[in-house]
Amino acid sequence: MTLLEFARGPMLHFALIVFVFGVLWRLVSVSLLGWRKSRAEARNPTGKAITGGAIAVGNRSWPHPEFLKRTAFGEAVGYGYHIGLFAIVLLGAPHVIFWKNLFGISATWWPTIPGGIISVISIVTIFLMLIATIRRYMHPPLRRISNFDDWFSLAILYALMITGVLAVFGLGGRYEIILAVHIISFNVLLIWFPFGKLMHAFYIFPSRFITGYKHEKKGAAS
């Protein structure tokens, strides 16, 4: 079995199992702790609070103008590389083929972005990640609260992005090896996902919703 076969065979399957069960367990383990109902007289009815929760899911992506002066740069960089990652993973032609093969789905309507544009997006994304990394190291509060999880998650992402770009441009050695390392990086990301901060991709929705819901029940700012 070649390294590439191993990467996209047994290792990928193992990583997917860890990912699916790990993510489910992280979500279930939170719910098992129990939700406490407030006994205080609500200012707003439940229907309005649910709307408030739904609004919070959307509007927390857009900073309040009061904070923008201090946060605009960090948010632009953060959201910038997240958008880049989504575009590459979901709309890059090789990845679309990968998903189709993996899940056995043929979705001919699924759009793809031309390779040249994906390459530019990839370079820009790596550049933004670099700024985010430097910022994490230089910005005092960020540096103070950063831990192994933050640095390791970034390291995996760099491995994934850099090997992806090298594979596309045919740089860095034999294509099969680079591609194998790229897929191994992806597998490591899947395995690490449920254990660290990458879980924010799933927590973001309930977290925003419930806070928005609770605030709206009180009529508080959200």
Next chain:
Amino acid sequence: MTTATQTFSRQGASGTDLSPSEREEHAMQAFAQNFGAYAALNLEACIHCGMCADACHFYIATEDPKYTPILKAEPFKQAFRRESGAFAPFFKLLGLKSKVTVDQLEEWQELLFDSCNLCGRCSLICPMGIEVAELIEIGRRGMAEAGLAPKALAERAQHQAKTGQPEESVRPYPEVLTDIGRDHNVEIPLDRDSADIMVCLPRTDLEQNPESVAAMARILNSVGADYTFRSDALIAENYGYYAGSTGLQKKITQRVVDQAEKIGASLVLVPECGHAYTALRWQAADIIGEELPFRVRHITEYLAELLADGKLKLGKVNGDSFAFHDPCQLVRKGGIMDAPRELMQAMGVDLREMENKKGFSFCCGGGGGVNDLESARPLRHRAQELKLREIDDTGARRFLTSCSDCRVAFNDAGEHFNWDKKTESLVELVAANIKE
């Protein structure tokens, strides 16, 4: 000069001295009581983006990263990960999360008490929607049970739970209240056997702003309210909440509930006090474990309702421009967004808004019991400097708010900085402009 350690109460909520291992155990028990799904979600969702620092007046004023709000939740987070998180056994087995120690809790004392007003501005900025202030509040609860809440708060909480007053006063508060009525020539009903409304008072107003107490009575008399104060539940502040002691907060809350039930009140009016509103309006029912048998309203909410119903008629104030400070617990966290402005509008107040207003207002710096902490004073002043500048930038000549704790904080800062404004009470302004 006292050290931070000397300012700890060293007594748990039981009132007895605790050994270091007992402290750790008590803190852990308090944390465990708060290991609910919502707290877990708040802890798990953090992406360490550090944006909460950009909302916190203590960080903005000092640029010291230790004041990053989410960092203040670290002991609670550590306890959660070790004891109750999704991979707790794994963390424990491999020793990846150590136990929260007394030394660590002592190190966090300043962060949880001196440098946090529980104002909740950090909760608004979080892109993940994390209720950071609630995590800090849970941190305080662990500290209180471990006997590591500041003495100034813990002792007042114990005194208030026992006697109804946070500390001894030269004269009992009911007598002070009677004197205020006599001195200001206003009838103040005290200890009536039955009334529709029970009213509480901020201790600070009784001691420092008697005009405010008289103003509230004058308004209630003018609208013909069926109300009374009760000697056994006179004080609005809940020092149990400030100190983080769930047990003492419950006892203090129960005193108010019992008195209101005794006289058959359908409404308890919270005076100009923000944290009293949070403690009674939003936390009381959960802390005593049942729905309250009465409604709770802040005085400005009640007055705005009377205004809307045409039961309160107000004249116009003349000339001066005003800035208004939105108390965090009433507005950002309490949801009383419009009532103060409706009252000001009815009086024709020329309101000059601050850059950060309503839900986004910066805290006065004194909330959350910080006014009571001498050790917090220098840091508080640094944070308050920002706020005073923002008020001055409005160009307003006068300055209003609707929380006595905020008034105490602003008066102290004003004295420190030789500020040219006096902090006035919105209720006093209303009382002075009632149309009979």
